[in-house]
Amino acid sequence: MPSNNQFKINEHGFTLIEVLASIVLLAIILTSFGMIFAQSLKTSNTSERIIDHTYIAQREMERIYELSTKVSVEHRISEIKENKNYVQYSDDGDWLLFKKEIVDEQVNIELRLKDEPSSLTRILIKVYDVKNLEKPKVQMENLLEWKIDENE
Numbered sequence: 001m002p003s004n005n006q007f008k009i010n011e012h013g014f015t016l017i018e019v020l021a022s023i024v025l026l027a028i029i030l031t032s033f034g035m036i037f038a039q040s041l042k043t044s045n046t047s048e049r050i051i052d053h054t055y056i057a058q059r060e061m062e063r064i065y066e067l068s069t070k071v072s073v074e075h076r077i078s079e080i081k082e083n084k085n086y087v088q089y090s091d092d093g094d095w096l097l098f099k100k101e102i103v104d105e106q107v108n109i110e111l112r113l114k115d116e117p118s119s120l121t122r123i124l125i126k127v128y129d130v131k132n133l134e135k136p137k138v139q140m141e142n143l144l145e146w147k148i149d150e151n152e
Contacts, residue, residue: 049129049137050137050138052105053107053127053129053137053138054127054138054140056102056105056107056109056127056138057109057125057126057127057138057139057140058140060109060111060125060127061123061125061140061142063084064080064084064111064123064125064144065142065144067079067080067083067084068121068144068145068146068147069147070147071146071147072146072147072148073117073118073119073121073146073147073148076113076121076146077096077113080098080111080113081098084100085100086098086099086100086109086111087099087100091115092112094114094115094116095112095113095114095115095124096112096113096114096115097110097111097112097113098110098111098112098113099111101130106129106130106131107127107128107129107130107137108127108128108130108133109125109126109127109128110125110126110127110128110136111123111124111125112124112125112126119145119146119147119148120143120144120145120146121143121144121145121146122141122142122143123141123142123143123144124139124140124141125139125140125141126138126139127139
């Protein structure tokens, strides 16, 4: 029969298994918080970039609107090229396509202008990140009325 001294519990400290188990639990908890924090930071950065691109699209739309109040429908294309620094690069059926790069904001802007003789013109602005020119980050569409002749 074993003596009572063999089954005596050591209450003076932690066993190696208890220390290892607490380290593993702490590692799991800290890893979870770290992953949540990293995902939150990524989401925040993505949201900030989308807001920046939306601001750029809005600013460009306002510039084109201002131009539409001052320039006749016959001169809109030349004014977009000369005064707004767009380059016409293609003709996509009914749409005239223009582009410009804003280096300090690291974006490319595509301006689509519905080629119609009337004073109402559909405008589509797409803002691309320079790192990904395949898919626009933001697009904005509007219908603008251009001046009919220079005397208005």
